[in-house]
Amino acid sequence: MVTSSAPGKVYLFGEHAVVYGEPAVPCAIERRARVTAEQRDDDKLRVNATDLTLDGFTVEYDGSVADTPDIDVAEPLLEEGMGYVNQAIEQARDAAGAQDVGFDVTVQSAIPLGAGLGSSAAVVNAAIDAATRELGVELDPREIADRAYRVEYEVQDGQASRADTFCSAMGGAVRVEGDDCRQIPDVPNLPFVVGYDGGSGDTGKLVAGVRDLREEYGFAADTVEAIGDIVREGEAALEADDLDELGELMNFNHGLLSALGVSSRSLDAMVWAAREGDALGAKLTGAGGGGCIVALDPTEGTETALRYTPGCEATFRAELDTDGVRVES
């Protein structure tokens, strides 16, 4: 039996545009998904995902009897929930050259689901690491990231960047542009504050929405390119340790994401509350539609403001996690 974990992330800049080849800078945060894999005697897959809660459901399902889940839960949610873990196990089998091994898999996660903090990438990275180690194979984090990317690409219907999976596999702040994935050395202390509306967005659908806009309107394609420009400016600000400039660029980035239709009333409300609470900057993080915002604020101001914001269910500080995917036991 092996347990591995991998961190979630916030985007300093560049989500969505990164899908179309612009650069992005996601940062791993100290909130992890833990996956335990134990080889079975047969070829079945049993997945126990006790934290798989969305819209008030708690699901425990058995991958081998997908048509008879333990509790009554919306089928698309069940299928979606199974997609990531099933495909991660497929990748582990492939990496170990063991096509018909079965596993008991347990997922426990401190990363809210579908909320822009990269729960899918963390679960997939941790599952690939745990299952391959259980089969006696130790993969390099870059290979785990690559295999996890293939999983996200499949589950998100052929539209994904390497950003979430690379960031979660390597830890720290990273820069991703197409297939070019690097860690960013010596980042300044980034005082991240997260606001969570308790909701979620469907990454696949939100990505498809941006794709359609881009195809329909030249100015939407320009907006995606402008996000790339913000990221390039942001990299210079990061290098110069200029937090004020980073904040300003985050604000601009949020405006453009909003123009692309991926914000929501509660995300906007939290962004404005953070700004009024004296954050240096604030934006939605991840796919959007609902879920989390990230603000930059070394003071208590943003957390206090968010606590009094209707629609904000939780707020917490998020420390940069320099550790990527790792074995726990």
Ligand SMILES: Nc1ncnc2c1ncn2[C@@H]1O[C@H](COP(=O)(O)OP(=O)(O)OP(=O)(O)O)[C@@H](O)[C@H]1O
């Ligand atoms: N604790 C968990 N147990 C099982 N599956 C999980 C768990 N956490 C996440 N997942 C899987 O990841 C999916 C959510 O991934 P999705 O990409 O939509 O959101 P996210 O990764 O949290 O946010 P974003 O991609 O915007 O950063 C869930 O529907 C589920 O399939």
Ligand SMILES: C[C@@](O)(CCO)CC(=O)[O-]
């Ligand atoms: C919206 C997106 O850019 C980030 C989701 O966390 C999708 C992706 O990069 O695969």
Ligand SMILES: [Mg+2]
């Ligand atoms: Mg995701």
